[in-house]
Amino acid sequence: MSNLKLIIKREFIARVRNKTFVMMTFLSPLIMVGMISLIAWLATLNNDEIRKVAFYDETGLFSTDFKDSGDVDYIDYSHLTLNDAKDSVVIKKLDGLLYVPKKNSNSELAKSIQFYADEAPSISILNRIEKIIANKLTNQNFEEKGLDLDAIENSKAKVNILIENFSGEKTSKMSSYIKMIFGGVAGYFLMMFIIIYGNMVMRSVIEEKSNRIIEIIISSVKPLQLMMGKILGTSFAGILQFLIWVILGGVLLAVVSSVFGINPQPVGIDQSMAMQGDSQQEIQLILQDIMKLPLGTLVLSFFIYFIGGYFLYSSIYAAIGAAVDSETDSQQFMLPIILPLMLGIYVGFFSVIENPHGTVSTVFSMIPLTSPIVMLMRIPFGVPWWEVLISMLLLVGSIIFITWLAGKIYRVGILMYGKKPSYKELFKWMKY
Amino acid sequence: MANLLEVQQATKQFGNFTALQDVSIQVPKGSIFGLLGPNGAGKTTLIRIINQITLPDRGSVYLDNEPLKPQHIRDIGYLPEERGLYKSMKVGEQALYLAQLKGLSKAEAKERLTYWFDKFDISHWWNKKIQELSKGMAQKVQFIVTVLHKPKLLIFDEPFSGFDPINANVIKDEILQLRDEGATVIFSTHRMESVEELCDHIALINKSKKILEGKVTDIKRAYKSNTFEVGILTENNTDLYTTLQGKFDVTPADFKTIDDQLKMKITLDNNTSSNELLQYLSDKGQIMRFNEVIPGVNEIFIKTITENE
Numbered sequence: 001m002s003n004l005k006l007i008i009k010r011e012f013i014a015r016v017r018n019k020t021f022v023m024m025t026f027l028s029p030l031i032m033v034g035m036i037s038l039i040a041w042l043a044t045l046n047n048d049e050i051r052k053v054a055f056y057d058e059t060g061l062f063s064t065d066f067k068d069s070g071d072v073d074y075i076d077y078s079h080l081t082l083n084d085a086k087d088s089v090v091i092k093k094l095d096g097l098l099y100v101p102k103k104n105s106n107s108e109l110a111k112s113i114q115f116y117a118d119e120a121p122s123i124s125i126l127n128r129i130e131k132i133i134a135n136k137l138t139n140q141n142f143e144e145k146g147l148d149l150d151a152i153e154n155s156k157a158k159v160n161i162l163i164e165n166f167s168g169e170k171t172s173k174m175s176s177y178i179k180m181i182f183g184g185v186a187g188y189f190l191m192m193f194i195i196i197y198g199n200m201v202m203r204s205v206i207e208e209k210s211n212r213i214i215e216i217i218i219s220s221v222k223p224l225q226l227m228m229g230k231i232l233g234t235s236f237a238g239i240l241q242f243l244i245w246v247i248l249g250g251v252l253l254a255v256v257s258s259v260f261g262i263n264p265q266p267v268g269i270d271q272s273m274a275m276q277g278d279s280q281q282e283i284q285l286i287l288q289d290i291m292k293l294p295l296g297t298l299v300l301s302f303f304i305y306f307i308g309g310y311f312l313y314s315s316i317y318a319a320i321g322a323a324v325d326s327e328t329d330s331q332q333f334m335l336p337i338i339l340p341l342m343l344g345i346y347v348g349f350f351s352v353i354e355n356p357h358g359t360v361s362t363v364f365s366m367i368p369l370t371s372p373i374v375m376l377m378r379i380p381f382g383v384p385w386w387e388v389l390i391s392m393l394l395l396v397g398s399i400i401f402i403t404w405l406a407g408k409i410y411r412v413g414i415l416m417y418g419k420k421p422s423y424k425e426l427f428k429w430m431k432y
Numbered sequence: 433m434a435n436l437l438e439v440q441q442a443t444k445q446f447g448n449f450t451a452l453q454d455v456s457i458q459v460p461k462g463s464i465f466g467l468l469g470p471n472g473a474g475k476t477t478l479i480r481i482i483n484q485i486t487l488p489d490r491g492s493v494y495l496d497n498e499p500l501k502p503q504h505i506r507d508i509g510y511l512p513e514e515r516g517l518y519k520s521m522k523v524g525e526q527a528l529y530l531a532q533l534k535g536l537s538k539a540e541a542k543e544r545l546t547y548w549f550d551k552f553d554i555s556h557w558w559n560k561k562i563q564e565l566s567k568g569m570a571q572k573v574q575f576i577v578t579v580l581h582k583p584k585l586l587i588f589d590e591p592f593s594g595f596d597p598i599n600a601n602v603i604k605d606e607i608l609q610l611r612d613e614g615a616t617v618i619f620s621t622h623r624m625e626s627v628e629e630l631c632d633h634i635a636l637i638n639k640s641k642k643i644l645e646g647k648v649t650d651i652k653r654a655y656k657s658n659t660f661e662v663g664i665l666t667e668n669n670t671d672l673y674t675t676l677q678g679k680f681d682v683t684p685a686d687f688k689t690i691d692d693q694l695k696m697k698i699t700l701d702n703n704t705s706s707n708e709l710l711q712y713l714s715d716k717g718q719i720m721r722f723n724e725v726i727p728g729v730n731e732i733f734i735k736t737i738t739e740n741e
Contacts, residue, residue, distance in 0.1 A: 207519075
């Protein structure tokens with residue numbers, strides 16, 4: 001067996017056997033699913049509560065309009081005096097009292113309706129009440145002006161713009177959201193992967209250094225070989241962990257949702273569809289949108305940028321590990337890693353979502369240190385192939401260059417003990 | 433005798449610091465070669481160059497008359513001064529791993545490890561983790577891993593540090609046996625008594641330069657000053673001492689005896705032989721002691737280095 005394979009195997013086994021790794025692998029999905037179920041459960045708890053709102057209507061206009069609906073019950077206190085009504089609301093611990101005073105005109109009335117409550121009522125309830133009153137008053141205004149309500153209702157036009165590109169494919173308005181979610185999740189995952197597994201590479205380098213086994217090993221293998229073996233072995237452990245997470249998470253989520261009857265499907269999509277008021281067609285378009293995303297390209301580029309980004313950063317992590325004696329000392333060198341990662345995420349979440357093909361997004365999807373994240377977030381919006389190609393070529397080029405530089409720092413650093421190097425010193429090592 | 437290893441004019445600089453300057457050494461096949469020098473002299477750099485851990489800026493290295501190549505790693509066994517093992521890995525596992533890195537197949541490595549573990553009576557360590565072993569125990573494992581692939585050239589950097597005298601002896605005997613089986617040994621240490629005991633060749637490095645190299649016997653011959661330590665029983669010690677002072681270069685000496693002898697060191701000039709001195713002394717009293725003063729490696733070490741300061 002070649003030495004590289006041996007090193008990869010050892011690193012893989014060392015990572016996988018690590019107690020923390022095992023715990024993380026099996027506990028994380030449990031914790032995640034637990035959190036999701038908890039949130040979902042809490043949300044349903046909240047929704048079950050029925051609000052009780054009393055109303056005191058001096059005009060008598062609305063007695064039939066406030067009908068109990070879903071989570072709000074209306075109680076008519078118009079037969080009492082206003083003060084009695086207020087008292088009973090307090091005594092019975094109702095959620096509030098709506099006061100509709102008698103006014104000369106509708107326009108005056110519209111401005112003088114009041115809501116008494118100890119705690120500010122929820123916006124959604126207020127909105128609903130406002131809507132009921134506004135509807136009633138509008139209709140009254142129409143009638144006063146002698147307009148036929150049925151005629152008005154019939155002449156209302158319903159508009160739902162269908163988006164279609166020039167080659168005739170229809171998309172829904174949700175399309176942008178879906179693309180954002182796909183890109184955002186991919187970019188975020190990549191950042192987490194780089195930080196978690198890059199740190200593992202660094203720790204393993206520091207371990208060899210502080211164990212003093214390093215000189216024994218590099219008298220058998222080339223330092224660069226050892227570094228690459230470490231990076232590869234750790235990445236395989238990472239992929240295994242990710243697979244377990246996906247499978248375990250999926251199974252757990254399925255189990256939990258069937259047991260508790262919670263539907264963990266994307267709630268946001270359901271709601272926004274309800275808001276748009278439609279319809280079979282819209283759902284179909286959304287599904288079509290997902291299918292129509294360049295899934296093949298997406299998955300392929302996800303892998304390429306994932307691997308590329310990981311390699312780029314983990315060789316920097318390895319160099320840092322070689323330069324320091326302990327993990328505490330590594331903090332001072334974290335900036336060149338964290339800064340571009342953060343920049344990538346911020347550019348992704350602000351510029352790309354605002355304008356996926358703007359100058360900022362395009363430039364940052366070319367710069368190798370940020371390109372894996374930013375380009376991943378841009379790809380769902382459709383990026384010309386040549387831009388992706390240039391970005392990938394730049395990435396590959398800089399991986400080779402950075403690995404070469406990191407290798408130089410690594411081979412000097414692993415044999416240096418006892419001094420805290422500065423950036424200046426690292427620069428000198430590159431020339432040894 | 434052919435040389436197994438030849439280093440020619442090796443120079444290595446780290447920035448402005450010169451670690452080695454034009455150092456050449458020749459290590460004869462089957463010898464135990466002592467690489468000596470004060471701390472920071474450049475020994476470790478030279479050893480790392482031989483192990484291809486560091487590349488020299490200038491100069492070349494030949495192993496068995498071939499320029500040093502990556503494949504030669506398998507012909508060398510190196511026990512560095514800074515040594516350790518993976519703390520959380522089992523002894524057997526990591527011995528296997530390290531042996532495989534040196535090119536042994538798994539089966540072969542296992543067979544040889546079993547042999548050595550039995551020899552050192554440590555078979556029950558196989559499934560222990562290094563963190564459960566003492567430092568000396570871990571050193572034994574490291575020694576085994578160093579010699580397991582039967583390299584032509586063995587390099588030991590302070591091999592006895594961390595061993596108690598009994599185990600140090602065990603290791604010393606193993607080194608001698610490996611030499612007898614045909615291995616060549618480079619031996620870097622500060623402990624002069626072990627150099628005296630083991631080495632037949634030495635090189636002395638100071639401040640990045642080699643200042644002395646050769647067979648130990650040749651070097652001693654070169655450093656001896658034709659001085660003899662003499663113990664003689666006479667009626668009157670002071671009389672004889674004054675007489676001798678007139679004829680030879682005499683200084684008082686001190687060594688342990690059971691009776692009251694005249695003890696002195698006599699240095700002869702090149703025209704006088706030891707026999708003439710002996711003849712001269714033979715009727716002056718009863719000669720109890722007469723031996724040539726041969727400098728120890730330690731003296732040579734200190735003398736050469738102070739001369740070169």
